[in-house]
Amino acid sequence: xxxxxxxxxxxxxxxxxxxxxxxALPMRVARAATLTPKDVLILGRIFGFxxxxxxxxxxxxxxxxxxxxASRKDxxxxxxxxxxxxxxxxxxxxxxxxxxxxxxxxxxFVAIIAAQGASGAAVMAAAKAHNIVCASGEVDQVxxxxxxxxxxxxxxxxxxxxxxxxxxxxxxxxxxxRMMIHEF
Amino acid sequence: xxxxxxxxxxxxxxxxxxxxxxxKAPHAAAQSVDYGALEQVFGEPxxxxxxxxxxxxxxxxxxxxxITQDDIRRSGADNLPDVLQFVSGVDVRRDAFGxxxxxxxxxxxxxxxxxxxxxNGRQVYFDDYGVxxxxxxxxxxxxIRQIEIVKGPNSALFGFNAASGVINIITYDPLGDSVNxxxxxxxxxxxxxxxxxxxxHAYDVAGLRISAGGYLASEFYHxxxxxxxxxxxxxxxxxxGKAKLAPGVELELSASxxxxxxxxxxxxxxxxxxxxxxxxxxxxxxxxxxxxxINLNAYHNGLAFDLPLLHSPETDDVYVVQASDxxxxxxxxxxxxxxxxxxxxxxxxxxxxxxxxxxxxLWAGSLMWNWDITPDLSLTNAVRVDSVxxxxxxxxxxxxxxxxxLTLADYDRSFTAESFNSGLVYKVTDxxxxxxxxxxxxxxxSLVDFGYVVNGNPDVNPTIVGNYELGYDRDVPxxxxxxxxxxxxxxQTDVIGGxxxxxxxxxxxxxxxxxxxxxxxHELGLELGVKGHSESxxxxxxxxxxxxxxxxxxxxxxDPPTTNLDYQHGTPEHTVKFGGGYSIGKWEFDSxxxxxxxWTDYKLFVPVLPPGTPLLSAVRVANYLSINARIGYKLxxxxxxxxxxxxxxxxxxxxxNGLPTERRFLAKITAQF
Numbered sequence: 001x002x003x004x005x006x007x008x009x010x011x012x013x014x015x016x017x018x019x020x021x022x023x024a025l026p027m028r029v030a031r032a033a034t035l036t037p038k039d040v041l042i043l044g045r046i047f048g049f050x051x052x053x054x055x056x057x058x059x060x061x062x063x064x065x066x067x068x069x070a071s072r073k074d075x076x077x078x079x080x081x082x083x084x085x086x087x088x089x090x091x092x093x094x095x096x097x098x099x100x101x102x103x104x105x106x107x108x109f110v111a112i113i114a115a116q117g118a119s120g121a122a123v124m125a126a127a128k129a130h131n132i133v134c135a136s137g138e139v140d141q142v143x144x145x146x147x148x149x150x151x152x153x154x155x156x157x158x159x160x161x162x163x164x165x166x167x168x169x170x171x172x173x174x175x176x177x178r179m180m181i182h183e184f
Numbered sequence: 185x186x187x188x189x190x191x192x193x194x195x196x197x198x199x200x201x202x203x204x205x206x207x208k209a210p211h212a213a214a215q216s217v218d219y220g221a222l223e224q225v226f227g228e229p230x231x232x233x234x235x236x237x238x239x240x241x242x243x244x245x246x247x248x249x250x251i252t253q254d255d256i257r258r259s260g261a262d263n264l265p266d267v268l269q270f271v272s273g274v275d276v277r278r279d280a281f282g283x284x285x286x287x288x289x290x291x292x293x294x295x296x297x298x299x300x301x302x303x304n305g306r307q308v309y310f311d312d313y314g315v316x317x318x319x320x321x322x323x324x325x326x327x328i329r330q331i332e333i334v335k336g337p338n339s340a341l342f343g344f345n346a347a348s349g350v351i352n353i354i355t356y357d358p359l360g361d362s363v364n365x366x367x368x369x370x371x372x373x374x375x376x377x378x379x380x381x382x383x384x385h386a387y388d389v390a391g392l393r394i395s396a397g398g399y400l401a402s403e404f405y406h407x408x409x410x411x412x413x414x415x416x417x418x419x420x421x422x423x424x425g426k427a428k429l430a431p432g433v434e435l436e437l438s439a440s441x442x443x444x445x446x447x448x449x450x451x452x453x454x455x456x457x458x459x460x461x462x463x464x465x466x467x468x469x470x471x472x473x474x475x476x477x478i479n480l481n482a483y484h485n486g487l488a489f490d491l492p493l494l495h496s497p498e499t500d501d502v503y504v505v506q507a508s509d510x511x512x513x514x515x516x517x518x519x520x521x522x523x524x525x526x527x528x529x530x531x532x533x534x535x536x537x538x539x540x541x542x543x544x545x546l547w548a549g550s551l552m553w554n555w556d557i558t559p560d561l562s563l564t565n566a567v568r569v570d571s572v573x574x575x576x577x578x579x580x581x582x583x584x585x586x587x588x589x590l591t592l593a594d595y596d597r598s599f600t601a602e603s604f605n606s607g608l609v610y611k612v613t614d615x616x617x618x619x620x621x622x623x624x625x626x627x628x629x630s631l632v633d634f635g636y637v638v639n640g641n642p643d644v645n646p647t648i649v650g651n652y653e654l655g656y657d658r659d660v661p662x663x664x665x666x667x668x669x670x671x672x673x674x675x676q677t678d679v680i681g682g683x684x685x686x687x688x689x690x691x692x693x694x695x696x697x698x699x700x701x702x703x704x705x706h707e708l709g710l711e712l713g714v715k716g717h718s719e720s721x722x723x724x725x726x727x728x729x730x731x732x733x734x735x736x737x738x739x740x741x742x743d744p745p746t747t748n749l750d751y752q753h754g755t756p757e758h759t760v761k762f763g764g765g766y767s768i769g770k771w772e773f774d775s776x777x778x779x780x781x782x783w784t785d786y787k788l789f790v791p792v793l794p795p796g797t798p799l800l801s802a803v804r805v806a807n808y809l810s811i812n813a814r815i816g817y818k819l820x821x822x823x824x825x826x827x828x829x830x831x832x833x834x835x836x837x838x839x840x841n842g843l844p845t846e847r848r849f850l851a852k853i854t855a856q857f
Contacts, residue, residue, distance in 0.1 A: 051472075176218065182559050
């Protein structure tokens with residue numbers, strides 16, 4: 001027995017389902033560029049897949065764009081999401097607000113989080129100088145090679161990695177983790 | 185027939201050397217597939233059972249369900265089939281207290297041979313009869329991280345017997361997780377049950393988990409039982425150790441023993457007392473190398489089985505060596521290359537089931553290619569080729585002839601079988617996912633099909649299972665729910681006949697009947713399911729499964745019946761399952777119900793009846809509703825009390841031709857430390 005025969009109603013159900021699906025097609029939710037508390041929490045877990053691993057307590061540079069109030073407020077919010085610190089294995093990471101103009105070569109930081117508008121050459125230069133990861137909520141900036149990894153946790157967790165940027169900064173992740181994210 | 189020999193040792197040693205020499209310079213990655221850490225990142229269960237690649241379940245190119253440890257605890261069940269019974273598309277037929285058969289998408293039968301069941305990737309399916317004896321699986325419910333249920337064939341990854349589906353039981357990681365608990369349970373049917381699990385860690389480099397458990401109980405009411413009815417019991421002991429050999433390199437060693445005594449339904453359609461003793465030992469090396477994720481896996485399963493009434497003790501040994509490499513060829517392309525060697529042997533006395541020894545060795549190669557065409561569209565194709573070399577030894581009875589009229593030379597057979605899985609996953613919107621799938625799976629003939637002393641047939645072919653499927657998932661965040669639907673069409677060709685479906689053959693020693701392929705069958709099915717929870721502590725699920733099976737088998741349907749092979753009438757068309765729960769403070773309340781439409785089973789009556797009495801009889805399993813409920817109370821941070829009522833709505837329900845399933849009340853205390 002195929003789709004015909006005794007169960008014609010199934011064919012109708014399938015048709016109705018596909019129709020409903022077609023109506024749903026255009027509804028793609030716009031992606032937020034700023035990091036949420038959930039994003040930051042997950043970032044800490046993502047840092048747990050860094051290779052080599054974060055082995056000791058450290059400081060994360062939360063970088064904002066020079067002279068950009070919105071960016072600074074975003075960075076302050078991100079730093080606030082750290083609470084008592086991000087747990088990465090047995091290590092605890094604390095945030096430090098840094099003006100991108102004052103980031104220098106990134107010495108003293110175990111990672112960089114770029115607030116809105118802060119990704120760019122200065123951030124990547126610091127990442128390359130000390131082989132540290134740069135994370136952002138701005139997928140387009142990561143795609144442009146201005147940061148290494150982007151995170152979005154709503155409605156589902158999506159992680160994007162720029163392979164060239166990661167390679168240039170000599171930043172690696174565990175292979176199993178890389179199997180589960182978008183790379184380009 | 186190939187036997188365990190130096191080849192396997194050489195293969196393992198060579199491959200191990202290769203892997204260790206290729207490990208990247210100092211890497212400190214987490215374990216190769218750290219389920220717990222990945223689940224924490226992605227916010228949903230992670231699986232490798234779909235393609236061999238770690239994936240979010242929502243992105244897997246198969247239809248699958250995950251049962252979590254929370255689901256297991258809240259079910260109140262004390263055995264795996266009872267945990268599985270509320271999953272959409274999963275059929276459970278219980279034949280006795282300690283005997284149940286689990287099927288996926290119909291085609292369930294006594295000693296169901298269509299389903300592959302694994303524990304951490306190690307098969308717990310027995311090649312002798314092609315059966316899963318759930319009572320023997322050496323795992324305690326509290327040490328399970330998740331149960332992964334793949335619906336439809338997945339032979340391109342797992343090989344033979346991943347025909348109707350795969351159930352992979354994933355336990356907690358002995359290195360990354362710490363599970364320490366003791367449970368004691370009692371209840372109706374004179375149940376006395378307990379388990380103990382402990383994990384020890386040596387710094388961050390080694391971990392060992394040891395678990396033990398078992399029960400003693402009384403069998404369900406059995407006034408018309410045939411033969412001696414044993415009191416059901418189970419015992420199990422297992423150990424799983426893992427160590428980091430180097431950054432990114434982990435070695436796992438595992439071993440288990442189990443024993444089971446049950447009243448069990450055999451494929452002929454009758455309950456008999458059965459004794460099982462199993463053992464296993466295995467090792468797995470996982471390395472995160474510059475060449476990708478390399479896995480080497482080797483294990484041995486041993487079984488000693490006896491049907492005391494028939495005086496037919498036999499042993500079954502399976503040796504498996506697997507190697508795979510999973511790597512990203514580029515940003516969008518992931519490949520998995522695998523090879524497998526397998527050797528199985530069934531052995532009995534000259535006058536018993538195999539009339540000597542039967543077995544085969546198998547070489548297989550597989551390739552999986554995953555292509556992320558866009559961030560929202562991915563295509564996965566997997567193929568596998570199995571080459572099988574069959575052999576038999578044992579005494580002949582009339583000159584060169586075996587009792588089935590064949591010669592040992594007739595068993596020098598080899599054949600090749602191909603399987604594939606293909607899946608397109610399209611994330612239509614942030615909330616909607618569409619899956620289009622096609623697969624060709626294989627169900628191998630069992631060692632009994634090949635080599636049963638009186639009717640085994642070396643020329644019987646694997647059953648080929650085709651599956652064509654459309655799936656659609658939609659998240660409904662307002663309800664905290666996910667809707668999952670699947671519409672599938674499945675074909676089975678070269679269906680392997682049973683004991684009653686022998687093909688008559690005239691041999692030099694006279695006419696005999698041989699087990700054979702007897703035709704085809706196909707199925708149209710639909711699954712609708714929703715599962716969700718709220719922040720306020722409520723949870724719910726509901727699912728509906730429809731399955732319409734049509735047989736085209738070369739057997740006569742007569743009254744009284746002459747065969748018990750009847751998938752068309754032996755599969756319930758409609759199944760509805762629903763339930764919900766609520767957690768508040770120290771309390772947990774859960775209830776679940778299952779309704780199944782009627783179907784037909786077949787029962788063998790023993791030949792002590794008056795002449796002319798039919799041996800087989802059709803048994804109508806009427807539609808039934810079974811409702812469970814559980815209440816849990818956290819006495820302290822470490823102690824939990826729970827009470828479960830299984831099938832509390834009816835004292836007895838006929839769920840197969842076996843013993844009617846009885847209402848059960850269970851009381852349990854769990855200590856975690």
